[in-house]
Amino acid sequence: APQNRPADYLIVGGGPSGLVVAEQLSRDPRKHVVLLEAGPDSSLDPLPAPEVWQGRALGGGSVVNGMGYCRGAQSVFDEWALLSGNEGLSWESMFDAFKATTHFQEDVHPADQVAINQSSFGDGPLEITTQRFQLALDRPFVDKLSSSLDLTEIDFVSGYGIGVTEQVDAIRAGNRTRSSAWTSFGWLAANRPNFEVRHNAWASKIEFTGKKADGVTYNDTLTGSFNTIRAREIVVAAGAIGSPHLLMLSGVGPADQLEAVGIQVVQDSPQVGQNLLDHHYVQLVYETIPEMGTTWQLEHNETAAQEAEAEYAANGGGLKGIPDGNVFAAFRIPDSVFDGLGDYHVSLPEDRPHILHAYTTAPFRTEFANYSTISPFTALVQPEGAGNITINSSDYRDMPVINSASWATPADRAAITYAYKEYRSLFTSPELSPYAPVELFPGANVTTDDEIWDAIQRGSGSFHHPMGSVAIGSALDPNWRVHGVAGLRVVGTPAAPNLVTCHPQGTAYALGYRAAMDIAAADGVHIL
Numbered sequence: 001a002p003q004n005r006p007a008d009y010l011i012v013g014g015g016p017s018g019l020v021v022a023e024q025l026s027r028d029p030r031k032h033v034v035l036l037e038a039g040p041d042s043s044l045d046p047l048p049a050p051e052v053w054q055g056r057a058l059g060g061g062s063v064v065n066g067m068g069y070c071r072g073a074q075s076v077f078d079e080w081a082l083l084s085g086n087e088g089l090s091w092e093s094m095f096d097a098f099k100a101t102t103h104f105q106e107d108v109h110p111a112d113q114v115a116i117n118q119s120s121f122g123d124g125p126l127e128i129t130t131q132r133f134q135l136a137l138d139r140p141f142v143d144k145l146s147s148s149l150d151l152t153e154i155d156f157v158s159g160y161g162i163g164v165t166e167q168v169d170a171i172r173a174g175n176r177t178r179s180s181a182w183t184s185f186g187w188l189a190a191n192r193p194n195f196e197v198r199h200n201a202w203a204s205k206i207e208f209t210g211k212k213a214d215g216v217t218y219n220d221t222l223t224g225s226f227n228t229i230r231a232r233e234i235v236v237a238a239g240a241i242g243s244p245h246l247l248m249l250s251g252v253g254p255a256d257q258l259e260a261v262g263i264q265v266v267q268d269s270p271q272v273g274q275n276l277l278d279h280h281y282v283q284l285v286y287e288t289i290p291e292m293g294t295t296w297q298l299e300h301n302e303t304a305a306q307e308a309e310a311e312y313a314a315n316g317g318g319l320k321g322i323p324d325g326n327v328f329a330a331f332r333i334p335d336s337v338f339d340g341l342g343d344y345h346v347s348l349p350e351d352r353p354h355i356l357h358a359y360t361t362a363p364f365r366t367e368f369a370n371y372s373t374i375s376p377f378t379a380l381v382q383p384e385g386a387g388n389i390t391i392n393s394s395d396y397r398d399m400p401v402i403n404s405a406s407w408a409t410p411a412d413r414a415a416i417t418y419a420y421k422e423y424r425s426l427f428t429s430p431e432l433s434p435y436a437p438v439e440l441f442p443g444a445n446v447t448t449d450d451e452i453w454d455a456i457q458r459g460s461g462s463f464h465h466p467m468g469s470v471a472i473g474s475a476l477d478p479n480w481r482v483h484g485v486a487g488l489r490v491v492g493t494p495a496a497p498n499l500v501t502c503h504p505q506g507t508a509y510a511l512g513y514r515a516a517m518d519i520a521a522a523d524g525v526h527i528l
């Protein structure tokens with residue numbers, strides 16, 4: 001495409017949301033769509049941004065994520081419609097967007113074990129399928145959590161937030177390989193003459209003429225040169241960390257923070273970088289039994305590794321054909337946990353869980369590298385505390401300062417402490433303890449409340465689910481435009497008003513789809 005013609009749409013970021021927007025808008029052959037992605041092109045060679053562990057390749061987070069696909073509680077989306085003034089974010093409308101972005105591919109799996117409503121999927125590019133193999137603990141886990149927590153086995157794609165599930169995944173059923181934003185939406189659009197993708201193109205600054213955004217300067221990380229692309233409309237889809245960072249580097253953000261590092265203020269936008277929400281977890285680690293397939297088995301037990309290899313070669317099944325976490329439960333904890341701690345958690349709509357319990361067979365802690373382990377982990381699903389992103393450098397290569405605000409309020413701390421104790425006790429039950437005979441972390445000697453709180457702090461991590469840092473309805477107008485400037489939108493996870501109740505990638509695709517519909521309607525794009 002001619003370099004000197006301004007792009008109609010210049011999209012920064014090639015993750016789920018950016019690629020959906022690009023694919024949709026480039027259906028109009030009159031629109032010249034350019035997408036810049038900081039990472040490399042190969043979905044086999046992802047480079048996560050190490051500091052925050054977001055995906056950094058064509059496909060974004062969908063190239064490195066755990067592939068779990070869900071949507072969660074519908075009340076979240078109805079609240080988004082209210083908060084944003086954008087009716088397209090209601091559950092009813094988002095359900096159509098979830099369907100339009102995915103299709104369900106039946107796989108070889110005993111049907112009675114997966115409660116999945118296939119009509120919750122449409123004929124969109126992202127392929128979703130079930131597991132082809134179960135870990136020894138999966139069914140006991142589902143049964144025990146159902147009975148102890150009074151949960152029903154449900155799918156998390158039809159509007160439910162509370163229950164227990166064997167999750168579905170963004171996996172191509174035929175060959176058990178990852179279905180990513182690049183291999184779905186990217187491939188669909190890649191050969192259109194009006195669509196241009198530049199990878200290894202690290203956007204360093206959005207250019208403005210006055211208050212009109214009209215270009216993006218990027219560093220070509222293969223040659224080191226800087227280029228500027230002019231555009232009529234710029235759509236930032238750089239994830240919940242990268243998007244506010246790029247805005248701030250470009251002069252759009254809290255004026256005092258920008259001035260402190262010598263960035264010329266284009267627009268004082270105090271909300272850019274605020275409202276950073278994430279799912280934080282805390283882990284347990286158990287030495288497990290030989291019957292449990294674990295990552296350790298694949299790496300250290302030659303017989304188990306050969307069996308896994310053979311089964312994967314034969315039918316794409318076995319330990320190598322699954323992601324390392326299959327089952328989870330999402331549920332509410334008793335209101336009494338929050339006595340005297342305010343009504344935030346208690347007053348959440350009834351379909352929203354407080355807590356998510358899951359487990360993985362991947363090693364969580366390097367000190368147990370010599371053990372075959374399972375790591376149950378429990379996460380706060382709707383935290384009260386929100387963090388933020390600021391900058392302490394005007395150099396685009398320096399990471400922003402991330403205040404993740406895990407366990408930030410007394411009620412959040414009470415919830416995670418309750419959940420951690422309760423989860424630990426489930427693993428001493430007759431049903432689950434056979435799979436978890438030896439507790440390695442925090443360890444049997446950790447018993448008092450102080451010791452448990454210390455363990456929670458040492459065993460915490462991010463689910464890598466940041467959302468909300470450039471929220472629609474506060475930092476953005478209802479059509480995804482950054483307040484106070486022209487020609488600049490933000491889409492995807494940063495634009496979410498708050499957190500979904502389970503894994504967010506499905507929502508990232510659907511948000512991209514909704515944004516594309518809104519942009520098309522406002523700008524007269526004909527999506528064919």
Ligand SMILES: Cc1cc2nc3c(=O)[nH]c(=O)nc-3n(C[C@H](O)[C@H](O)[C@H](O)COP(=O)(O)OP(=O)(O)OC[C@H]3O[C@@H](n4cnc5c(N)ncnc54)[C@H](O)[C@@H]3O)c2cc1C
Pocket residue numbers: 012013014015016017018036037038039053054055056057058059060061062064065066067068069070201202203204237238239240242243246463464465466491492493494503504505506508
């Ligand atoms: C390790 C990990 C595990 C996860 N597991 C799951 C899971 O199992 N299920 C699930 O649903 N979700 C999971 N997620 C989350 C999910 O992948 C994200 O929510 C989703 O990818 C967000 O989509 P997005 O398009 O908003 O942003 P992203 O996917 O983050 O895409 C943003 C893209 O923008 C690019 N970019 C950023 N800054 C710039 C710049 N200045 N110039 C050019 N390009 C830029 C990035 O390189 C990236 O490719 C996981 C995430 C991680 C990191």
